[in-house]
Amino acid sequence: MASLSLYPSLLHRVVPSGQSFQKGYNGCFKFRFWQYGEWTEVQIDDRLPTQNSQLIYLSSTDKDEFWSALLEKAYAKLKGGYNALNLGLPHEAMADMTGGVTEVFTVPPDHRMLGSFLRPLLQKGALINCGNSKGPSEKRNELGILFGHAYSVTGLETVRGKYQDYIGSVELVRIQNPWGNTEWEGPWSDKKGIEWNMVSAEEQQRVQRNQLDDGEFWMSLADFCQNFEIIEVCHLSEDTLSVSTVKKPWKCTSHHGKWIPQQGPPQYNLTLLEEDDDPSDPELTCSFLLALMQKHTRKRGVLSYVALQIYKARSERDFLTPWDLSQLRPVLGTPQDQRRELVFRGRLAPGHYVIIPSTSETSQEGQFLLRVLTEKANKTTAVERPGVDANLIPPPMSPRLAGLPSVNEARDLFVKHCGKSPYCTPLDLYNLLTESIAKGVFAGSEKKLSLEHCKSFVVLMDSQGMGRLDLIEFQALWEKLRKWTGIFMTFDKNKNQTLDYLEIPPALTAAGIQVDEFIVQLISLRYTEPDMTVSFPGFLFLLMKLDYMMRKFQSFDMTGMGVISVNCRQFLHMTMYN
Incomplete structure (x- = not known):
């Protein structure tokens, strides 16, 4: 809400003007929220929860101001109650x-990268939050x-100052x-920032510095990188943001689509017309964002990959047939991910492209x-599918075959092997997986499963750094293992419970992971058996490592240029704890 209040045009879209406790007051207030491409109106009464005559939840320092508490109530109604708003990501x-x-994004350790990352975002009018979770x-x-705690990033300025005879900028x-x-x-703060003494009053006025205890402060980029861990960016487009001070908001096109069984995923033709105005880009490319949002996931109870x-x-x-897709490699793509909205940023030369969103x-x-x-x-236009032709209908990408127990059955195994503990350790997972594989179509492959495999499965899904999984994390892991099991069974043509060397690349492609010959060579050296095959447990282990490392890389790739910067601690965490 604090970020929203920076732009009156955004705030008035969510909090329609003309509502008050005076003229036309009837105890009812209306708010609007964006849901799957449309603005939805939510009506509430003004009965707010209190305790000892004090508001329990959100309140303003101005005791006569209630718009934020009423907006919070409307949002809680939209999401299913106040408890649904407890914790989460801004x-x-x-x-x-x-x-x-x-x-x-993960904050880069090199502050020089941070400035070049934030500047174009602020020019486009993006709303930016930051936070640090490395403490209570x-x-x-x-x-x-x-x-x-969530903070808002509201500006970036180069400030000039004079120290004795030296004039510099920061x-x-x-x-x-x-x-x-x-x-x-710390340095440059309102309370203790002696550095401002070297900056003229005119320069301080230019950057609109206010020396007040109002929550607004300045800090150097180096200090920002030391004190914040996560940056959350909300990109706004021309039809969303009508602010004259914003120089270059995004141009946006939207499409509502469906995945229909046995028809293959829909296709969209993207024509990039003109390269960016970026003098630092020698390749003259067009930057873009793709956002794929699954609809009604709460109502359906399904969040797909x-x-x-x-x-x-x-x-x-152009419509790409199954034959085309078998002969072509994507120029860009994402691994499969289980989230409400999958966002991908990239750069391509002007020209014609086909976007395929798959599930x-x-x-x-x-x-x-x-x-x-x-x-x-x-x-961007939806590509019409040619007339019905059996050759144009691609086969299912990764059928869910009964290679591993269902999620419900796995939940019972969790209780059986983890006992009264609410957590699953690597040893628990080893025993659980051994039993599951031994009783299924892969009986015998459990001999290839090792405790080391299970340690990696745990730490790569462990969001709390405790070396164990709670039930929710375990279920997310099981969904991945079941999906990859279906892919393994599809590409194990001779049903010998291994994938031959030539079967590995198409199996990885079916899992949404694009690899080149160099990566395949690394896989053959590190993850295959002596006969150049990959066992069933080995395939799950390989997919888990690739999936994690690619998602981790993307979280650090702030500019979408395929280059990241990490400090020693981040590097050791990625390489040692996996």
Whole structure:
């Protein structure tokens, strides 16, 4: 809400003007939220939960101001109650309150990368949050930054100062704490920032510096990288953001689509018309964002694995047949991921391309929203499928065969092997998987399973760094293992419970992971048996490592250029704890 309030046009879309406790008051208030490409109105009464005459949840420092508490109640009604708003990531709510496309990044260790990352985002009017989760929630570090707390990034300026006879400049980032107090207390802070003494009053006025305990403060990019861990970005487009100070908002085209069983995924033709105005880009490419959102996942109770692939097209009406897809390699793509909205950023030369959004649930109908954001105008159209022809209907991507027990059956195994503990350790998982494989179609392959495999399965799904999985993390792991099991069974042509060397690349492609000959050679050296085959447990282990490392790389690839920067600690965590 604090980020939203920075732009009145955004705020008034969510909180319609003309509502008050005076004229026309009848106890009813209306709010609007963005849901799957449309704005949905939510009506509430003004009865707010209190305890001892004080608001229990959100409140304003101004005791006569209630818009934020009423907005919170409307959002709680939309999501199923106040408990549904407890914890979570701000970018999810940002999408619901702006209609924007959201991304989450890891803060780079090199502050020089941070400036070049933030500047174009702020120029495009993006809403940016940041936070640090490396400590007890809402407790301060030694310099005043709260852990587990969301801040807004509101500006980036190069400030010039004079020290004795030396005139220099420093790049500073402006940050807002929505609490309105508890500010940064290090260099360039309002309270202890002696550095401002070297900056003229005119320069301070130019960057609109206010020396007040109002939650707004400045800090250097180097200090930002030391004190924040995560950046959440909400990208806004021209039709969402009508602010004259924003120079280059994204151009956006949207498409509502369906996955229909036995028809293969739909296709969309993307024509990139004109390269970006980026003098630092020697290749003259067009930057873009693709956002694939699954619809009504809460109502359906299903959150599928989805992926995006982009192929070079011959024309703006090109439809790629199964034969075409078997002969072509995507120019860009994502591994399959299980999330409500999959966001992918990339760069391509101007020209014609085909976007294919796919799902692992090929036997179920599903709806989605595909959005394409580009710096310059783009033309995106749904490609009409040619007349019905058996040769044009691709086979199911990865049928769910009964290679492993269902998720419900796995839940019973969790209880059986983990006993009264709410956690699954690597040894528990080893015993559980051994039993599951031995009783199924892969009986005998359990001899190839090792405790080392299970240690990797656990740590790669372990979100808390405890070397164990809770039930939710275990179920997410089991979904992945079942999906990959179906792929293994599809490509194990001779049913000998191994994949031959030539069967490995198409199996990885079916899992949404694109590999070249260099990666295949690495796989053959590291993950195959002496006869150059991959066992069933070995295939699951390989997919788990590839899936994790590619998702981790993408979270660090802030610019979409395929290059990341990590410090020694981050490098050791990625390579040693996997």
